[in-house]
Amino acid sequence: MKHGEVQNLESSQDQPSEKSKPNLYSRKPCFSRRRTLRVDTFDTVLSVSVYWCCNGLDDVSPVRDLGFGGLFIETSVALPVGAVVTIDFLVPEGQISADAVVRHVKPTSGLGLKFTAMPETDRPRLGMLITRLRHSSRPTAQVGKLIGVEKCRTDF
Numbered sequence: 001m002k003h004g005e006v007q008n009l010e011s012s013q014d015q016p017s018e019k020s021k022p023n024l025y026s027r028k029p030c031f032s033r034r035r036t037l038r039v040d041t042f043d044t045v046l047s048v049s050v051y052w053c054c055n056g057l058d059d060v061s062p063v064r065d066l067g068f069g070g071l072f073i074e075t076s077v078a079l080p081v082g083a084v085v086t087i088d089f090l091v092p093e094g095q096i097s098a099d100a101v102v103r104h105v106k107p108t109s110g111l112g113l114k115f116t117a118m119p120e121t122d123r124p125r126l127g128m129l130i131t132r133l134r135h136s137s138r139p140t141a142q143v144g145k146l147i148g149v150e151k152c153r154t155d156f
Helices: 123-134 139-146
Strands: 038-040 049-054 057-067 070-074 084-090 097-106 110-117
Touching: 038 123, 049 070, 057 123, 070 097, 084 110
Parallel strands: none
Antiparallel strands: 038 057, 049 057, 049 084, 057 070, 070 110, 084 097, 097 110
């Protein structure tokens, strides 16, 4: 080796190939992209159900999470993404109706629905429902959230 030359001590086999490098764009973010917060009704002592209909199908399904932007309902019915659904909540706060669109489908598990329209008179009742559900969380769920059980994954 001549004076002034830098020797590469790593062989090309030691360097990660393009295929083995982690793809930063394919990993799920550890933050939510939702514009509104949701309440996980699974963590509450109260249950909430909705009556829904779409393309001649109708059913009553439990709500798994709820927010001002939408909800996830538990159902074995698989609707196509983009299908329009009419929803009526079965809650003590009073009549809450909404139109929604299917955003994602978890086969045999349920449907993620995004609200597209809701009467102005129903929005305050939805807010009261969300507040009631937030305050009725099970103690173990609250403790898990306080100590940060669900942390972002930082190892690559």
